[in-house]
Amino acid sequence: MAESLLIVENVSKYFGGLLAIDKVSFQVSTGRITALIGPNGAGKTTLFSIISGFLPVDDGRVVYDGADIMTEPPHQRARRGIARTFQIVQPFAGLTVRENIAIGSHLWQRSRAAALEAANQVALSVGLSAQLEAPAATLTVAGSKRLELARALAIAPRLLLLDEVLAGLNPSEIRDMVPVVRELTARGMTILMTEHVMQAVTALAEHVLVLAEGRIIARGTTQEVAADPLVVEAYLGRGAAKRITAGSMHA
Amino acid sequence: MKHYWPIVLVVALLAIVPFVTTSNVVLNFLITTLLIALVGQGWNLLGGYGGQYSFGHAAFFGTAAYTTAILQVQYGINAWLGLFAGIFAGSLVGAVIGVLCFRSGLRGSYFSLVTLAFAEVLRIVSSVTPITGAGVGTLIKLDLRPEAFQFQSRVPFYWIVLILVALSLVTVRGVENSRFGAYLVAIRENEDAASALGINAFAVKLAAITLSAAITAAAGCFYAQYFLFIDAAIAYGPWISIDALLAPIVGGAGTLFASLLGALVIKALGETAKLLTGDAPGLDLVIYGLLLIAVVGLAPRGVAGVLTALFRRPLRVQRGDDNG
Numbered sequence: 001m002a003e004s005l006l007i008v009e010n011v012s013k014y015f016g017g018l019l020a021i022d023k024v025s026f027q028v029s030t031g032r033i034t035a036l037i038g039p040n041g042a043g044k045t046t047l048f049s050i051i052s053g054f055l056p057v058d059d060g061r062v063v064y065d066g067a068d069i070m071t072e073p074p075h076q077r078a079r080r081g082i083a084r085t086f087q088i089v090q091p092f093a094g095l096t097v098r099e100n101i102a103i104g105s106h107l108w109q110r111s112r113a114a115a116l117e118a119a120n121q122v123a124l125s126v127g128l129s130a131q132l133e134a135p136a137a138t139l140t141v142a143g144s145k146r147l148e149l150a151r152a153l154a155i156a157p158r159l160l161l162l163d164e165v166l167a168g169l170n171p172s173e174i175r176d177m178v179p180v181v182r183e184l185t186a187r188g189m190t191i192l193m194t195e196h197v198m199q200a201v202t203a204l205a206e207h208v209l210v211l212a213e214g215r216i217i218a219r220g221t222t223q224e225v226a227a228d229p230l231v232v233e234a235y236l237g238r239g240a241a242k243r244i245t246a247g248s249m250h251a
Numbered sequence: 252m253k254h255y256w257p258i259v260l261v262v263a264l265l266a267i268v269p270f271v272t273t274s275n276v277v278l279n280f281l282i283t284t285l286l287i288a289l290v291g292q293g294w295n296l297l298g299g300y301g302g303q304y305s306f307g308h309a310a311f312f313g314t315a316a317y318t319t320a321i322l323q324v325q326y327g328i329n330a331w332l333g334l335f336a337g338i339f340a341g342s343l344v345g346a347v348i349g350v351l352c353f354r355s356g357l358r359g360s361y362f363s364l365v366t367l368a369f370a371e372v373l374r375i376v377s378s379v380t381p382i383t384g385a386g387v388g389t390l391i392k393l394d395l396r397p398e399a400f401q402f403q404s405r406v407p408f409y410w411i412v413l414i415l416v417a418l419s420l421v422t423v424r425g426v427e428n429s430r431f432g433a434y435l436v437a438i439r440e441n442e443d444a445a446s447a448l449g450i451n452a453f454a455v456k457l458a459a460i461t462l463s464a465a466i467t468a469a470a471g472c473f474y475a476q477y478f479l480f481i482d483a484a485i486a487y488g489p490w491i492s493i494d495a496l497l498a499p500i501v502g503g504a505g506t507l508f509a510s511l512l513g514a515l516v517i518k519a520l521g522e523t524a525k526l527l528t529g530d531a532p533g534l535d536l537v538i539y540g541l542l543l544i545a546v547v548g549l550a551p552r553g554v555a556g557v558l559t560a561l562f563r564r565p566l567r568v569q570r571g572d573d574n575g
Contacts (some may be wrong), residue, residue, distance in 0.1 A: 052447060054443065054446075054447075073446070073451075074443075074446040074447055075446045075448075075449050075450055075451045075452070078446070078447060078448055078449035079449045083447070083448075084447050086443075086444065086447070090441050090443060090444040090447075091440075091441070091444070092436070092437050092440035092441055092444065092445075093440055093441075094436075094439075094440050095436065095437075095440060099433070102433065103433055103434070103437045103445065103448055103450070104448045104449075106430045106433055106434065107448065107449040109430075110430055111430075112428050112429065112430065112433065115430070115433070151444070151448060152447075152448075154448070155448055155449055
């Protein structure tokens with residue numbers, strides 16, 4: 001097995017004249033949690049869509065498990081073991097929670113009964129067992145986020161792309177969700193996550209990439225990137241790092 | 252097998268009819284109703300379960316009707332073989348339209364409009380080409396022998412269309428309980444989410460339109476044998492495309508009996524409208540239209556939706572009583 005399950009090499013993406021992703025390169029180590037953070041509009045979701053095959057790139061390539069997957073459509077990448085959640089939840093609204101998850105289970109289970117049975121197990125692992133028969137449309141925000149995760153897990157992925165699964169949750173819901181995500185790496189999954197909730201990033205990610213205006217401006221541990229003046233400026237505006245340092249010296 | 256008993260029950264009930272009455276009026280009404288139910292069940296599979304709203308199911312109906320008619324008239328081929336040839340031709344047209352539409356990523360109303368265009372192109376082409384009889388149409392020679400798929404009485408026709416409807420119900424029920432059916436519904440609900448889970452949406456939709464076309468094509472073949480005449484306006488006219496989608500939508504698209512229930516309702520409404528208006532020409536269509544608006548307005552999830560709501564309520568009350 002390669003040491004890096006996913007390698008992104010010099011990927012660029014234009015939306016018309018706008019350069020959304022500018023020669024981004026990074027690697028995601030096998031079996032670890034890597035976080036991709038950055039201000040709104042930095043290109044995180046765009047990058048996820050490129051990796052999962054929903055958007056074509058204008059330049060560069062994506063290598064998964066040693067194979068160049070750039071020409072493959074989303075469903076083939078899913079079969080290879082790349083699962084993603086959507087930042088804006090995309091449930092099969094007319095189906096129940098169990099049926100939603102079973103759609104994922106069907107990738108490896110031909111029979112309806114086996115897929116529904118497998119869905120029960122997945123629901124249990126993300127804490128959705130009580131809502132199995134509820135229509136997906138009736139779930140709370142926290143429930144919908146869990147369902148996004150459950151469906152992705154149902155295809156038994158090796159690489160899991162989590163697009164803000166914690167956004168919109170309250171602090172206690174986040175505390176409930178963090179161990180669920182951590183448990184996944186214990187089961188051998190590799191995770192690339194975007195997140196605004198820094199509390200969760202600190203708790204989960206071993207490696208952090210900071211994306212701003214389509215470029216990676218910093219990488220390292222949470223502490224390292226948080227101390228990086230470039231990162232502070234990307235979030236708070238130019239000159240902010242200096243003002244903060246000056247402020248802390250006055251205090 | 253427990254999934255199939257409602258079909259057995261419904262088909263058995265319908266099968267009793269010829270033993271109760273042999274009235275031509277009743278049988279004719281039921282035969283045309285079952286014919287529309289069959290046409291609509293094809294649409295229901297693609298539109299109701301798969302969410303791909305076709306406005307051009309006449310393309311499959313008409314191709315099948317012409318195929319079986321032309322094979323008999325021009326090439327002297329047996330009508331029963333014509334039935335299979337017609338179903339094959341209809342599903343082939345379905346597959347071709349499917350490849351063209353889905354390969355180019357047509358979704359929603361764009362798909363609907365392109366299917367409508369295909370049916371219209373076929374209608375215009377068949378109204379001018381010699382092989383279809385052009386403007387005159389194709390008349391199948393009267394040959395009242397079972398071997399020729401023609402009968403003196405309406406009863407055998409009734410049995411045959413009932414068998415075809417039963418087969419379509421079993422097919423759709425089978426799809427409902429399969430991985431293919433689950434994928435089809437997933438695509439209807441959210442195509443992007445479906446592809447993210449490894450579903451090849453193109454392949455699933457293509458299989459669905461082919462199967463859907465095959466069911467509607469069977470109705471086309473039956474039509475040709477029952478009426479022994481086909482022309483461009485009948486085969487590819489908008490009336491059949493409209494009935495194909497109206498029946499399952501009125502019945503409750505995406506449910507097993509949608510098309511059968513809907514066909515009964517729209518045919519009954521049509522007849523009622525005729526009775527109400529008597530001799531005034533065209534007035535029945537106005538009333539028919541108004542009744543349809545009322546039905547769709549009052550029951551947006553169709554007859555099936557109303558029935559589910561009616562049957563669920565007493566159940567809940569009962570459970571409440573048991574607990575109390």
